[in-house]
Amino acid sequence: MSLLFTPLQLRSVTLPNRIAVSPMCQYSVTAEDGVPTDWHLVHLGSRAVGGAGLVIAEATAVEPRGRISAQDVGIWNDEQVEAWKRITRFIKEHGAIPGIQLAHAGRKAFGDWVPVAPTTEPFPGLNTPEKLESHAGIVKAFVEGALKAIEAGFEVLEIHAAHGYLLHEFYSPLTNEGSIEERIAVPVEVTAAVRAAVGSDVPVIVRISGTDWVDDGWTADDSVVLAQALKAAGADLIDVSSGGNTAQAEIPIGPGYQVPLAEAVRRKADVPTGAVGLITEAKQAEQVLLDGAADLVLLAREMLRDPYWPLRAAQELGVEVKAPRQYARAF
Numbered sequence: 001m002s003l004l005f006t007p008l009q010l011r012s013v014t015l016p017n018r019i020a021v022s023p024m025c026q027y028s029v030t031a032e033d034g035v036p037t038d039w040h041l042v043h044l045g046s047r048a049v050g051g052a053g054l055v056i057a058e059a060t061a062v063e064p065r066g067r068i069s070a071q072d073v074g075i076w077n078d079e080q081v082e083a084w085k086r087i088t089r090f091i092k093e094h095g096a097i098p099g100i101q102l103a104h105a106g107r108k109a110f111g112d113w114v115p116v117a118p119t120t121e122p123f124p125g126l127n128t129p130e131k132l133e134s135h136a137g138i139v140k141a142f143v144e145g146a147l148k149a150i151e152a153g154f155e156v157l158e159i160h161a162a163h164g165y166l167l168h169e170f171y172s173p174l175t176n177e178g179s180i181e182e183r184i185a186v187p188v189e190v191t192a193a194v195r196a197a198v199g200s201d202v203p204v205i206v207r208i209s210g211t212d213w214v215d216d217g218w219t220a221d222d223s224v225v226l227a228q229a230l231k232a233a234g235a236d237l238i239d240v241s242s243g244g245n246t247a248q249a250e251i252p253i254g255p256g257y258q259v260p261l262a263e264a265v266r267r268k269a270d271v272p273t274g275a276v277g278l279i280t281e282a283k284q285a286e287q288v289l290l291d292g293a294a295d296l297v298l299l300a301r302e303m304l305r306d307p308y309w310p311l312r313a314a315q316e317l318g319v320e321v322k323a324p325r326q327y328a329r330a331f
Contacts, residue, residue: 001073002317003289004282008053008296010203010236013155015097015296017053018289021311022149023101023158023207024297025058027071032111034061044087047303048096050325051310054296055096057087058102059160061140062145064106066166072110081152088153089276090278094324099156100149101207102142104150106166107175115276117169118176124247135186138166139193146194146326158205159194159235163244168209169245170225172218172245180225188193188229195234205238205274210261213249220264227269239274240265241296256284264294274298282313 008015021044026037040057047055061067061074074080075088088098107117107129117129132138138214146157169175170186177183187206195204206228212218227238240262243249251257258277266273275294279285285297302309314321323331 002286002314002319003189003290003315004286004297004317005307005319005321010156010299012201013203015053016095017310018296019052019285019313020054020099020274020296020298021047021052021056021303022300023056023058024300025068025072027069029071029073030312032070033079034064034067034072034076035080036073036087037083039211040253041090042074043088044098045090045094046093046307048091049307051314051321051323052096052303053093053285053310054099054156056101056158056225056298057084057154059101059105059165060145061104062104062141062147064113065109065116066106066141066167067109068105075102075148075152076141078180081148084149084152084154092153097156098154099158100152100154101160101206102145103148103160104138104141104166106164106169110165116165119169121175123164135170137191138186139190141245142190142192143197146198150198156203156205157198157241158207159187159191160207162207162209162241164209164246165244168245171222172209172212174212174245176215180222182224182228187226188233189231191235192233202229203236204234205237205239206235209244210240210242210258210265212245213243214246217246220261223261223265224268227265227271230272231269235271237272237274237296237297238265238269239276239316241276254278255280259288259293263291266294268291272296276300280318286315286317293324
């Protein structure tokens with residue numbers, strides 16, 4: 001029996017398997033209004049048809065200035081909610097669980113607006129941010145985005161606190177001052193507020209950067225402290241990625257290079273984790289789970305190359321899965 005194709009229970013939601021489509025920005029909004037398009041329907045829908053258990057929509061801004069670019073999707077108004085509804089409906093019709101990554105780009109936003117951050121130091125090549133004097137509006141935006149996401153039909157919420165975007169900027173010593181307890185306060189408060197707003201049934205995942213990959217930055221040990229606090233705030237799973245908050249990092253990229261970070265958080269913080277980063281083969285993904293390094297594997301670029309990776313993985317691991325009836329002749 002393959003662990004990769006064993007269901008995963010997250011609160012009231014049961015993922016049919018432990019394969020997730022990692023959120024990947026598409027930069028495909030044709031007007032500067034954050035509304036998803038037919039591209040998003042086909043892109044996300046085809047991964048549901050392909051057999052993934054969880055399909056997470058790309059970094060979706062909770063307010064206009066939180067977009068990475070003007071071509072990014074959002075979840076701050078009713079027009080966006082209505083556009084997302086047909087996408088979540090299609091995903092569910094084809095056996096997958098629709099998830100969304102709630103995001104704020106912070107100082108890495110690039111558009112005709114002034115970015116905000118806990119610092120006035122710009123990310124190299126980008127605009128100088130305005131320092132946030134209060135984070136109350138940010139917490140409110142994440143809560144409102146979470147509620148609109150539920151209205152739009154999403155069943156799993158992921159809070160984006162990685163890759164040098166706003167919530168990562170708060171906890172990384174590269175972009176914020178104070179003790180680790182002071183620096184993690186905002187992402188923990190956002191998580192607690194989202195949990196309180198959406199109730200006890202909705203799974204809440206938080207994506208973190210497990211390390212900044214520089215000597216004076218955020219570390220794997222710091223991530224354990226953060227994960228423990230996020231768990232106490234109501235997070236159900238920590239999606240462990242890395243990097244993004246500095247242009248100086250030397251990242252040892254290779255197959256499964258971030259898996260040890262997920263494993264450290266899982267074992268030391270006693271919280272379920274997701275592993276991501278150059279996981280490309282079925283047996284490799286299975287081994288991550290068998291080793292106890294993570295509870296869920298997230299695939300990004302491999303899913304771009306092959307939307308039907310889960311169906312192929314099932315065949316390679318000797319697991320019988322039900323393919324879409326329209327594709328039955330291929331099986």
